Amino acid sequence: MTLTITSEAAAGIVKITLAGHLNAANAPEFQREIEKAAALPPTAVVLLLGELEYMSSAGLRIILFGKQKMGPKVKIYAVAPLAEVRETIRLSGFHHALTFLETYDASVIEA
Amino acid sequence: MSMDERIDLHPTHKAAGYSIRAGQTLPFGATVLPGGAVNFSIFSRHATDGTLVLFRRGEPVAFAEIPFPREFRIGNVYAMIVFGLDREETEYGYRMDGPNAPEQGHRFNRAHVLLDPYAKSIGGRDVWRKPPDWSDPFQHRGRLVFDDFDWGDDHPLELPLEDLVIYELHVRSFTSHSSSGVRAPGTFAGLVEKIPYLKELGVNCVELMPVFEFDEFENSRVQPETGELLLNYWGYSTVGFFAPKAGYARTGAFGMEADEFKTLVREFHRNGIEVMLDVVFNHTAEGNERGPSISFRGIDNQTYYMLSPGGHYLNFSGCGNTVNCNNPVVRGMVLDCLRYWAADYHIDGFRFDLASILGRDPWGAPMSNPPLIEQLAFDPVLARCKLVAEAWDPGGLYQVGSFPAYGRWAEWNGKYRDAARKFLKGDLGLVGEMAQRVQGSPDLYASAGRGAAVSVNFITAHDGFTLRDLFSYDRKHNLANGENNNDGANDNESWNCGWEGETDDPGINALRRRMIKNALALLFVSRGTPMLLMGDELGRTQLGNNNTYCHDNPLNWVDWTLDDSQEEILRFARRCIAFRRAHPILRGRAHLRNADYVGSGLPDISWHGTQAWRADWSGVSRVLAFMLCGRHTDNGTPEDNTLYAAFNMHWEWLGFELPTPPAGSRWHVFANTAAPSPADCWPPGSEPLLADQRHIGLDGRSVLILIAKAP
Structure with a gap:
C-alpha cells in the first residue's frame, strides 16, 4: 500500500494531507515534508488524516520529531483521523504531542 | 563523502x-x-x-x-x-x-x-x-526499538521510602474484568485509566508483578475438570530481561509496547505515584535439561546458569534452573538491565524475587559479601532507586533481617506477615513480637544500623491468600490449579471465622469484615513501609486458592462491581491510608527509642494494656496498646498529633484505661473497627471527640485508634 502526501502552506499554516499507509518504508517522505514545514517556521501544522488507513510507529515518531523540532509554540493538529489511527496514537502516548479535531476548524486553527 | x-x-x-x-x-x-x-x-x-x-x-x-x-x-x-x-x-x-x-x-x-x-x-x-x-x-x-519517547519533564519521583504506601498489582488482572470499564482491558493503557482510582485510594507506589517479556504459554495445559486453559499467568519466568511484556500492551502487535509502557510510567508520575517493578533474575523460562533453548542456554550455558560438576542445572529457584548471578558477565547483564529500566523507563524501584539467590556463588553457596548485591547498592545510576529484596529462596536461605544491605536494601518483612497473621487471629505469645513489628522491627534491623523504613510490612501478597480469604479459609483450596492441591503454601496462619469459605451467615461475614479492618488498621499504623495487595481494599476473594499463578480468569481479575460490604472495606482502607499520610509520626525513618528525647514529657512510644502504662507482655495476653508522642517526629517532618492504638485480639469485650493525652488536647476517635459503618473510621480532621476520656470498652477482636487534638 502506498502513501500519498500533499502539502500546502499559507498564512503561516502548513497543511499536510496523508492518504494510504504510512510505515517505516515511506516515513522519510513524511519527514521531509515536516522538515520543510519546520523551516518556515509555521504557526501551526495541520495533518489531514481522513484518508490515512494505517500509521506505524515510524510515522508517529515523525510527528514527535516535528513537535520537538518546531517547539511547543507550534501546534500540530490531527484532523479526522480514522478510529484505528487515533487509538494507536492515544494508547502509545503520542496524543500529548498533538490536538485532535474532527474537521478542519478554522476558528481553532487560524485563531 | x-x-x-x-x-x-x-x-x-x-x-x-x-x-x-x-x-x-x-x-x-x-x-x-x-x-x-x-x-x-x-x-x-x-x-x-x-x-x-x-x-x-x-x-x-x-x-x-x-x-x-x-x-x-x-x-x-x-x-x-x-x-x-x-x-x-x-x-x-x-x-x-x-x-x-x-x-x-x-x-x-x-x-x-x-x-x-x-x-x-x-x-x-x-x-x-x-x-x-x-x-x-x-x-x-x-x-529493534526507537529511543525517542517524549518524556517531557518527567523524572523518577524519589519519594522517601518511609512515605510510600505500596500497592502490589498485576497489570492484566487489574483491568481484565468486564466491570473495569476501561477501553483497553488487561493492558498498560488500561491501567492508565485506573490511575484516578489508585490516587483516590491514596497509594503512592505501585509494585507491578512481572512485566518483563515472558511466555504465557510456558507449561500451559488444560485443566481436566473445567477444560480451562491454565497459563503461566503471573509471569514469574523471564524470557527477556530488557523487554516489556508485549502482550500487556494494546499496541504490542505494532511493536509499540515500549511507548505504551513509558506512557504508563509517565502518567503514574504525573499523579504522584512511583512505579516499582517486581524483577525475576533468579531463573529463566528455559527450565531444566528438558526445557527449551530460547536464549541463554544456547548462547553460553556455562556462563549464564549455575551447574553441577556434571553439567546439571542447580535448582535453587524451584523452577528448574538458577541464573548464575555472581558470574561477572551475568552480573554485568543484571546491572545493565536495571540501569536501562531506571534510565530509559524512569522506573523508581525494584523488588527482587527470591533475592537471596543473588547472594549465592556460582556453586550455590551463600556469600558473605555478594558482589552483585553490593554493586547494585552502590551503582550511580540506581543510586536513588528503591531496592527491595524478597530475602529468601526455595533452597532454604532465609535472610529476613540479615540480607546484605550495604545501607541501601529494604526487605519484604516476612516476619511481619507471619506475626501479624497469628496476632490478628488471637494466637498466644505474640504480643512481644508484635511490639517489635509495629515499630518497624528494630529487633531485625536496628543493630545493623538499618532504619524502620527498610521493613516492607505486608500481611498479604500475591503468594498466598488474599486478605478476605485469610479470614475465610483455614486451608488452601487449590484444586483448580490441576495439581491435586499440592501446590501453594500450607502454613497460611489463616482463620475461617467459623465456616470454611463463602457463607450467607451475617454474623460470620460481619466478623470477617472486622478482621479485614483490623488487619488494615494494624498495617497502616505500623512503622515501616506498608504494602497492600491489589484488591484487598475491595475484599477480593480467590475462593481459597492461595497460588493462582495460572489463572487468566475472574479468580485473579479484580471485579469492580462492589456490594455494600466491599464499599465499606474500601472506605475504611482509604481512610486508613489517608490517616497514615496525614501523620508523620507513623512514618518515621529512624527507630523509636522508647524514651523521651525532646522533653515532651512522653516517650516517643509508650506501651499500654487494659490498664494505662501497664502493658501485658505475658504469654497469655492478646492485647497490645501503644501511644505515639507526636513531638517525636523525625526526618525533618513537622510536629504531629499524639496517637493511641489499642488492639483487643481476644474474642471477649475488654475495658481499656486510656493514658492521659498531652495537655490541651483530648482524645478523638479515628477508627473503631467494632463500630458500625460508616462510624468505623473518619476522614482526617473530622474525628469525633471521645465521650469518656478515661475509659473505653473494646469489643472482642477489634481495634481502636485515637488522635489527641484540641477539642
Whole structure:
C-alpha cells in the first residue's frame, strides 16, 4: 500500500494531507515534508488524516520529531483521523504531542 | 563523502546481500545508529562461531543469515553493523556454534535460533493468549526499538521510602474484568485509566508483578475438570530481561509496547505515584535439561546458569534452573538491565524475587559479601532507586533481617506477615513480637544500623491468600490449579471465622469484615513501609486458592462491581491510608527509642494494656496498646498529633484505661473497627471527640485508634 502526501502552506499554516499507509518504508517522505514545514517556521501544522488507513510507529515518531523540532509554540493538529489511527496514537502516548479535531476548524486553527 | 560524514558508519563488507562492517562491541544488544544502520553485539565465551539471523516480522524462514567474520569478533564479543534494514519489520536472532557437551556445561546447537539476551523488544507473544505457531523455530523474536519517547519533564519521583504506601498489582488482572470499564482491558493503557482510582485510594507506589517479556504459554495445559486453559499467568519466568511484556500492551502487535509502557510510567508520575517493578533474575523460562533453548542456554550455558560438576542445572529457584548471578558477565547483564529500566523507563524501584539467590556463588553457596548485591547498592545510576529484596529462596536461605544491605536494601518483612497473621487471629505469645513489628522491627534491623523504613510490612501478597480469604479459609483450596492441591503454601496462619469459605451467615461475614479492618488498621499504623495487595481494599476473594499463578480468569481479575460490604472495606482502607499520610509520626525513618528525647514529657512510644502504662507482655495476653508522642517526629517532618492504638485480639469485650493525652488536647476517635459503618473510621480532621476520656470498652477482636487534638 502506498502513501500519498500533499502539502500546502499559507498564512503561516502548513497543511499536510496523508492518504494510504504510512510505515517505516515511506516515513522519510513524511519527514521531509515536516522538515520543510519546520523551516518556515509555521504557526501551526495541520495533518489531514481522513484518508490515512494505517500509521506505524515510524510515522508517529515523525510527528514527535516535528513537535520537538518546531517547539511547543507550534501546534500540530490531527484532523479526522480514522478510529484505528487515533487509538494507536492515544494508547502509545503520542496524543500529548498533538490536538485532535474532527474537521478542519478554522476558528481553532487560524485563531 | 563530505568531511562531516562519519567514516565508521560506512560498510566494508558484503554478505547475504547486505552491506556490513565490524561492529561496536558495547553496548550489547541491537542498537540503531545515527543514519539508521544497526549495531548487533553479543557475548559468548564458549562459542566457536556465531551467525546473525534476520527475519521479516512473523515469518518462519529467515531472509538473511550473516556469519560473523573472524575480524568481527573481539575477545568474546561478536559485533556487526548491518546497513539497510527495515527497522520496523526486522526481527533478529543468533545461531551459535560450539560444543554440545552437557556434562561440561555446554549446550550449543546450531539448529536453534536464539533470542538476544539484550533484546529490548520481543515478538512472538505480542498479542496476549494468541495461540503460538509451535512449528515456528524462532518463538521469541528480537526486535529493534526507537529511543525517542517524549518524556517531557518527567523524572523518577524519589519519594522517601518511609512515605510510600505500596500497592502490589498485576497489570492484566487489574483491568481484565468486564466491570473495569476501561477501553483497553488487561493492558498498560488500561491501567492508565485506573490511575484516578489508585490516587483516590491514596497509594503512592505501585509494585507491578512481572512485566518483563515472558511466555504465557510456558507449561500451559488444560485443566481436566473445567477444560480451562491454565497459563503461566503471573509471569514469574523471564524470557527477556530488557523487554516489556508485549502482550500487556494494546499496541504490542505494532511493536509499540515500549511507548505504551513509558506512557504508563509517565502518567503514574504525573499523579504522584512511583512505579516499582517486581524483577525475576533468579531463573529463566528455559527450565531444566528438558526445557527449551530460547536464549541463554544456547548462547553460553556455562556462563549464564549455575551447574553441577556434571553439567546439571542447580535448582535453587524451584523452577528448574538458577541464573548464575555472581558470574561477572551475568552480573554485568543484571546491572545493565536495571540501569536501562531506571534510565530509559524512569522506573523508581525494584523488588527482587527470591533475592537471596543473588547472594549465592556460582556453586550455590551463600556469600558473605555478594558482589552483585553490593554493586547494585552502590551503582550511580540506581543510586536513588528503591531496592527491595524478597530475602529468601526455595533452597532454604532465609535472610529476613540479615540480607546484605550495604545501607541501601529494604526487605519484604516476612516476619511481619507471619506475626501479624497469628496476632490478628488471637494466637498466644505474640504480643512481644508484635511490639517489635509495629515499630518497624528494630529487633531485625536496628543493630545493623538499618532504619524502620527498610521493613516492607505486608500481611498479604500475591503468594498466598488474599486478605478476605485469610479470614475465610483455614486451608488452601487449590484444586483448580490441576495439581491435586499440592501446590501453594500450607502454613497460611489463616482463620475461617467459623465456616470454611463463602457463607450467607451475617454474623460470620460481619466478623470477617472486622478482621479485614483490623488487619488494615494494624498495617497502616505500623512503622515501616506498608504494602497492600491489589484488591484487598475491595475484599477480593480467590475462593481459597492461595497460588493462582495460572489463572487468566475472574479468580485473579479484580471485579469492580462492589456490594455494600466491599464499599465499606474500601472506605475504611482509604481512610486508613489517608490517616497514615496525614501523620508523620507513623512514618518515621529512624527507630523509636522508647524514651523521651525532646522533653515532651512522653516517650516517643509508650506501651499500654487494659490498664494505662501497664502493658501485658505475658504469654497469655492478646492485647497490645501503644501511644505515639507526636513531638517525636523525625526526618525533618513537622510536629504531629499524639496517637493511641489499642488492639483487643481476644474474642471477649475488654475495658481499656486510656493514658492521659498531652495537655490541651483530648482524645478523638479515628477508627473503631467494632463500630458500625460508616462510624468505623473518619476522614482526617473530622474525628469525633471521645465521650469518656478515661475509659473505653473494646469489643472482642477489634481495634481502636485515637488522635489527641484540641477539642
